[in-house]
Amino acid sequence: MTRTIYTAKTIRTMWAANPTAEAVLVDDDLIVAVGSVASLQQWGDATVDDRFADKVIIPGFVEAHTHGMAGGIWSSPYVGFYPRSAPDGTRWEGCEDLDATLDRLREAEAQLDDPSQPLLAWGLDPIYLQGERLNRHHLDTVSEQRPIFVFHASGHLATVNTAMLEAHDIGADHPAEGIPKGPDGFPNGELQEPAAMALARSGFLGILRTLSEPQALWDFARIARNVGVTTATDLGTSPSKDWDRWATETTDDEYPLRVMMAAQGNFGASDELATQVLERMEQQSDRLRFGVVKLMLDGSIQGYTARLRSPGYLPQAGVENGLWLLPPDSVADQLAAFHDAGLTVHCHTNGDEALDIFLDAVETVLRKTPRWDHRHTSQHCQLAHRDQLRRMASLGVAANMFTNHLWYWGDQHRTMTVGEDRAAAMNACRSALDEGVLLSFHSDAPITPMGPLHTMWCAVNRLTPSGVVLGPNERITPAEALEAATLGAARQLKLDNEIGSIEPGKKVDFAILDDDPLAVAPEAIRDIGVWGTVLSGRIHKGS
Amino acid sequence: MSGRGIPVTVVGGYLGAGKTTIISELLAHSFAEEHQLRIAVLVNDFGDVNIDASRIARQTDDIIELANGCVCCSLIDGFVETLDAIAAWPEPPDHLVIEPSGVADPMSVAQYAYLPGFQLAGVAVAVDADALPTQLTDKRIGPSIRRQVERGDLVLLTKTDLASEATLATTRSTLATLTDGPIVEVTEGQLDPAVLLGLTTTLTEFDATEPDDGTAHHPLASTLATLKSIPVDGKEGLQTWLESAPPSVVRAKGSVFDRAEGSFDIDLVGNRVRVTHRPSSREAVSAFIVLAAPGDVAVTEWLADRSLRSDEASQSSTGS
Numbered sequence: 001m002t003r004t005i006y007t008a009k010t011i012r013t014m015w016a017a018n019p020t021a022e023a024v025l026v027d028d029d030l031i032v033a034v035g036s037v038a039s040l041q042q043w044g045d046a047t048v049d050d051r052f053a054d055k056v057i058i059p060g061f062v063e064a065h066t067h068g069m070a071g072g073i074w075s076s077p078y079v080g081f082y083p084r085s086a087p088d089g090t091r092w093e094g095c096e097d098l099d100a101t102l103d104r105l106r107e108a109e110a111q112l113d114d115p116s117q118p119l120l121a122w123g124l125d126p127i128y129l130q131g132e133r134l135n136r137h138h139l140d141t142v143s144e145q146r147p148i149f150v151f152h153a154s155g156h157l158a159t160v161n162t163a164m165l166e167a168h169d170i171g172a173d174h175p176a177e178g179i180p181k182g183p184d185g186f187p188n189g190e191l192q193e194p195a196a197m198a199l200a201r202s203g204f205l206g207i208l209r210t211l212s213e214p215q216a217l218w219d220f221a222r223i224a225r226n227v228g229v230t231t232a233t234d235l236g237t238s239p240s241k242d243w244d245r246w247a248t249e250t251t252d253d254e255y256p257l258r259v260m261m262a263a264q265g266n267f268g269a270s271d272e273l274a275t276q277v278l279e280r281m282e283q284q285s286d287r288l289r290f291g292v293v294k295l296m297l298d299g300s301i302q303g304y305t306a307r308l309r310s311p312g313y314l315p316q317a318g319v320e321n322g323l324w325l326l327p328p329d330s331v332a333d334q335l336a337a338f339h340d341a342g343l344t345v346h347c348h349t350n351g352d353e354a355l356d357i358f359l360d361a362v363e364t365v366l367r368k369t370p371r372w373d374h375r376h377t378s379q380h381c382q383l384a385h386r387d388q389l390r391r392m393a394s395l396g397v398a399a400n401m402f403t404n405h406l407w408y409w410g411d412q413h414r415t416m417t418v419g420e421d422r423a424a425a426m427n428a429c430r431s432a433l434d435e436g437v438l439l440s441f442h443s444d445a446p447i448t449p450m451g452p453l454h455t456m457w458c459a460v461n462r463l464t465p466s467g468v469v470l471g472p473n474e475r476i477t478p479a480e481a482l483e484a485a486t487l488g489a490a491r492q493l494k495l496d497n498e499i500g501s502i503e504p505g506k507k508v509d510f511a512i513l514d515d516d517p518l519a520v521a522p523e524a525i526r527d528i529g530v531w532g533t534v535l536s537g538r539i540h541k542g543s
Numbered sequence: 544m545s546g547r548g549i550p551v552t553v554v555g556g557y558l559g560a561g562k563t564t565i566i567s568e569l570l571a572h573s574f575a576e577e578h579q580l581r582i583a584v585l586v587n588d589f590g591d592v593n594i595d596a597s598r599i600a601r602q603t604d605d606i607i608e609l610a611n612g613c614v615c616c617s618l619i620d621g622f623v624e625t626l627d628a629i630a631a632w633p634e635p636p637d638h639l640v641i642e643p644s645g646v647a648d649p650m651s652v653a654q655y656a657y658l659p660g661f662q663l664a665g666v667a668v669a670v671d672a673d674a675l676p677t678q679l680t681d682k683r684i685g686p687s688i689r690r691q692v693e694r695g696d697l698v699l700l701t702k703t704d705l706a707s708e709a710t711l712a713t714t715r716s717t718l719a720t721l722t723d724g725p726i727v728e729v730t731e732g733q734l735d736p737a738v739l740l741g742l743t744t745t746l747t748e749f750d751a752t753e754p755d756d757g758t759a760h761h762p763l764a765s766t767l768a769t770l771k772s773i774p775v776d777g778k779e780g781l782q783t784w785l786e787s788a789p790p791s792v793v794r795a796k797g798s799v800f801d802r803a804e805g806s807f808d809i810d811l812v813g814n815r816v817r818v819t820h821r822p823s824s825r826e827a828v829s830a831f832i833v834l835a836a837p838g839d840v841a842v843t844e845w846l847a848d849r850s851l852r853s854d855e856a857s858q859s860s861t862g863s
Contacts, residue, residue: 176657177650195654198623208623240604241620266644268619269590307683320686324646327558328683353683 003027003046005037008057010516014487014501023048024057026508029286029536033504052531056516058482059501060230060509060533061452062489064260064346064400065379065442068234068242070223072216073122073446076207077108080123080153082408084449087219089226089543095124098134105142105150118147118164118202120210122446125153127302127412134159135182136189149203153447154303158197158204159189168200212241217249221257226542227451228511228530231490231499232257235346235379236264236294239276250287256533256540258509260493262292262346266326270337277343286507286536291494293338294379295347296325298354301382301417302409306351308383314419322351332361335376339365344494345376346400352383359388362395372396375438377492382426383418389428389435398438398492401427403458404448410464424471429459433480440489441481453517456481457526478518478525510534549630551639551656552739552812554699555649556669557678557688561701561732562642565669567593568732569640569739576611580740583614583629583636587644622655630660638664638740646687650694664741665794665812668695669729673706675714689721697793697813698726699734724813725793725835737834738793741810777804778818785809785816789841797831 004026011021013034021034025043033040037048074086079101082094095101101124109119119142126133139148139161147164165171165187170179172186178196182188191197198204210216224232237243242261249255263277273293280290299305304313305322312321325348326334338345349355355378362376377398378384382405384392392399405413406427413423425431432439441459443450459481462470469475476484490500499509514529532542556562566584570592575582586592589607592615601608605617614636618625629639639661643652649666656663668691671678679685692698698718703711718726727738776783781799788795788811795811798821808819809831835842 174657175663176654178654193651193654194623195651195657198655198658201659204623238620241624267587268617269588272590321682324684324687325644327645330558330645357683 003032003043005040005046005048006052006057006510007037007048007050008052008055010519011057011502012059012482012516012518013503014059014483015503021502024502026537029508031502031504031506031508034502052512055531056513057502057510058228058513058517059486060499060511060535061228061485062440062487062493062495062500063224063229063232063442063445063450063452064377064440064489064492065235065402066220066224066232066445066450067236067447068217068220068246069211070445070450071218071220072211072213073207074219074223075210075213075216076120076122076151077104078123079104079121079150081125081128082449084123085223085226087222087226087543097129098131098138101129101134102138102142105139105148109143109146109148112146115146118149118206119143120149120151120203120206122151122207123153124150124159127409127416134189136160136162136165136187137182139189147200147202149200149206151197151203151207154300156193156303158191158200160191160200160203161189164200164203165189167202170199174199212245214245214249217246218255221255221259222543223445223450225256225533225540226530227453228513228533229450229452230258230509230511230533230535231260231493231495232450233260233262233292233346233493235262235292236296237261238264239273243280247285247288250285253538255287256535256538258287258289258499258535260289260292260495262294263290265293265295265334265338265345270334271341274337274341274343277338278341289493289495292344292346295331295334295345295358297328297331297347297349297357298325298351299323301350301405302412304417306383307353307357308418309352309356309385313417317417321353324354328357331357332364335361336365336368339371339374339376340369342371344374344492346379346492347376348379350380350382350402352385352388355381355384355388359391359395359397362397366395375492375494377438379442380444381432383422384428384432385425386428386431386435389432389437392432393436398440399432400440400442400489400492401429401432401459402444403427403429403441403455404443406458406462406470407454407464408448410462410470411466411468414464414468414470425474426471427459428471428474429476429480429484430474433476438488438491439480439484440492441484442489451526452485453513453528453530454526456485456517457523459484460522460525463523478522481525482517508534508537548656548659548661549635549637549639550664550741551641551653551661552664552741553641553643553649553653553656553666554669554739555643555647555652555666555691555695556645556699557671557684557691558645559674560645560669560671561699561729562645562669563591564593564732565699565701565729565734565739566640566642568734569736570594570609570613570615571598572736574736574740575613579612580637581612581614581634582740583616583639585616585618585625585629585639585641587618587642589615589617622652623658626655626658626661630658635660640739646684648687648690648694650691663815664810665739665815666694666696667699667739667813668692668697669699669701670714670718672700672703672711672714674702676710676717679717692718692721695722695724695813696815697724697738698722699729699738700726701729701732703728704730722814723790725790727793735834741794741796741812777801778807778820781807781809782816782818785811785818787845789835789839789845791836791839792833792842792845794834795831799831
């Protein structure tokens with residue numbers, strides 16, 4: 001088989017010795033060399049392929065914190081505040097007020113044939129909406145007969161109509177918690193937390209069902225391909241529910257994504273899970289990888305459930321502190337099972353107090369079982385202080401920051417959660433790099449839309465929707481941001497020997513862009529068009 | 544809505560409070576066999592539950608079946624899926640006990656018992672008698688533990704043998720400020736299964752719950768109260784009266800007849816009182832079992848308060 005030379009307007013390799021090139025020589029799934037078309041002649045015959053001649057080639061983006069449900073959730077219509085793109089490339093405008101939300105639902109309702117089929121929708125976030133909060137009466141104007149279930153962006157709430165309440169006998173005297181009542185004493189349609197949401201069975205189970213369809217995993221990969229991602233983590237998977245279905249879909253050579261199956265380590269027996277992960281690592285394929293375990297310590301900042309150091313949340317929040325998802329005293333034990341097995345633990349720590357607990361645990365397990373290059377990672381790491389970043393650097397703990405928050409909730413953090421000063425220090429990328437912490441950033445899709453160019457743009461500009469630059473001193477350069485979104489994340493997944501840069505011997509994983517993120521104005525990075533990807537040598541055009 | 548689903552008891556409490564020991568002892572207790580009860584327990588990690596290998600009849604990745612018919616399930620696939628699966632078992636359990644994570648609010652977890660096929664039978668919160676005073680001053684975990692106790696139906700006080708008298712006194716007085724529910728002492732996981740599983744399903748089985756070896760392992764006494772007719776002033780009056788039960792009443796179960804309104808099923812678990820109207824029932828006898836601290840005058844008085852005002856009342860006390 002002849003080798004291929006791809007030419008491009010520019011190639012950004014992320015390889016320090018040869019940072020740019022005009023052509024790359026590939027042999028099937030592996031990179032042979034980079035340079036000029038002329039210099040690549042030293043490797044012998046090759047077909048020159050000019051299809052990307054007016055494009056920019058960069059290493060395929062690596063997204064180390066997303067969730068597989070980001071694909072399946074698109075089986076239902078989107079009613080979120082900000083615009084989003086569906087897996088087929090369709091752009092959905094945001095629903096910026098209650099009327100727009102209801103109009104969107106009416107359109108979707110009109111498209112359902114079977115009158116008994118519930119209408120499901122997702123993405124609502126009341127934090128953005130002024131005026132009256134969505135309740136059952138609003139939804140009754142969409143349909144009085146068809147049950148409706150609107151799943152909120154937070155994943156903790158749903159709003160349903162009267163038909164849905166009646167279909168499942170959720171009445172005024174229902175004894176369960178999480179069913180707030182309206183002024184009339186009847187449930188107002190909001191269902192809080194999964195136990196209450198699950199009472200609206202046809203809605204809740206309907207959403208769960210769409211997430212488990214094979215189509216869901218393909219849609220996840222299509223979303224990734226459309227934004228230039230070639231490797232993404234499904235962070236928090238169950239061996240029994242998830243691993244086999246991922247294995248089935250990713251065996252198809254047309255599957256356009258490499259997926260890291262990060263096992264959910266909060267539940268079940270840690271040592272057994274460690275064994276299962278190690279077994280799967282033995283049989284992993286190019287497109288399905290294992291080796292990362294997820295732990296979750298706290299909740300979210302905008303949900304006031306992240307665990308914060310003093311002084312905690314703004315007084316108006318009216319909460320003492322957030323919630324633990326693991327007993328803080330058990331984190332070291334839980335971590336030890338995976339650490340001792342040689343696995344890498346990615347730990348959800350939104351708040352700074354949660355990060356303290358994680359770093360204490362890392363220090364404890366390292367004292368007992370010294371290990372070099374473990375690459376344990378703090379996920380979200382949104383409120384990390386300089387002292388914590390120094391400690392992370394010494395302990396070898398990496399930071400995968402949630403820079404998309406700066407845009408999507410930046411104004412809310414200034415005014416509603418932690419206040420102006422700490423909001424300016426959130427997702428402190430500059431400090432992390434200055435202290436020598438291995439950095440990456442993420443979308444947490446479907447929490448925010450997957451899109452590394454947007455995520456980079458946030459880290460570079462730190463702009464909020466109201467026009468505030470949130471903590472200008474924590475901005476990083478476009479080059480640093482590009483490294484974090486490619487090689488940085490690859491290093492956190494321990495895949496940087498294979499991916500993350502365009503270097504001889506690595507996988508032919510490219511993001512094909514319309515423009516050079518290091519040449520456009522920094523504020524224009526998120527507007528760069530993505531043509532598609534190349535994954536292990538296979539070309540996948542975006543939609 | 545109150546239905547006839549599988550009763551669910553949640554046993555919560557912070558890390559180290561002895562939840563798992565209580566669950567292990569429950570599975571090992573002869574109670575289940577004696578009453579031919581099939582008990583299922585849902586735990587986060589059944590590697591932690593102490594089950595003698597010789598008692599295991601069958602085992603899969605997420606289910607251990609014991610020779611006595613009890614079943615231990617892992618919660619790894621989440622509550623909704625796991626409970627759905629249990630409700631669909633060919634032989635559903637008679638009772639389900641859930642042990643949530645140490646930081647979970649057990650009362651929140653208990654809300655899953657309102658899923659179809661189940662009913663909530665109470666929330667017990669295990670508390671480490673020796674550690675509680677220190678834990679409550681710990682800013683990191685104190686508020687979670689306080690919330691667990693405040694929202695629970697009853698407290699299972701463990702490790703009392705490890706606590707000094709002074710600590711125990713502090714713990715008890717602190718608990719009294721957090722809950723007016725009963726506080727049941729548990730030593731080394733030894734607990735009358737009736738506290739968790741309820742007083743057996745039928746009154747005829749009552750004698751079988753009678754402890755056989757004195758008070759050492761059974762610090763609770765059962766009282767069978769048969770009251771021919773109690774003036775209960777309807778459902779709300781009955782509810783109010785049950786809610787006024789002295790703190791040492793851990794459980795009460797049975798039925799109460801009201802001349803005007805007919806029969807009511809009652810089920811009391813610590814602070815939780817549930818009264819269900821059975822208008823079709825023509826049973827004119829009130830009979831219920833009360834599980835309470837032995838010799839508590841307040842309990843006798845509480846019962847007498849009603850029986851005195853009834854036409855004919857009798858009480859028989861059994862147990863120790």
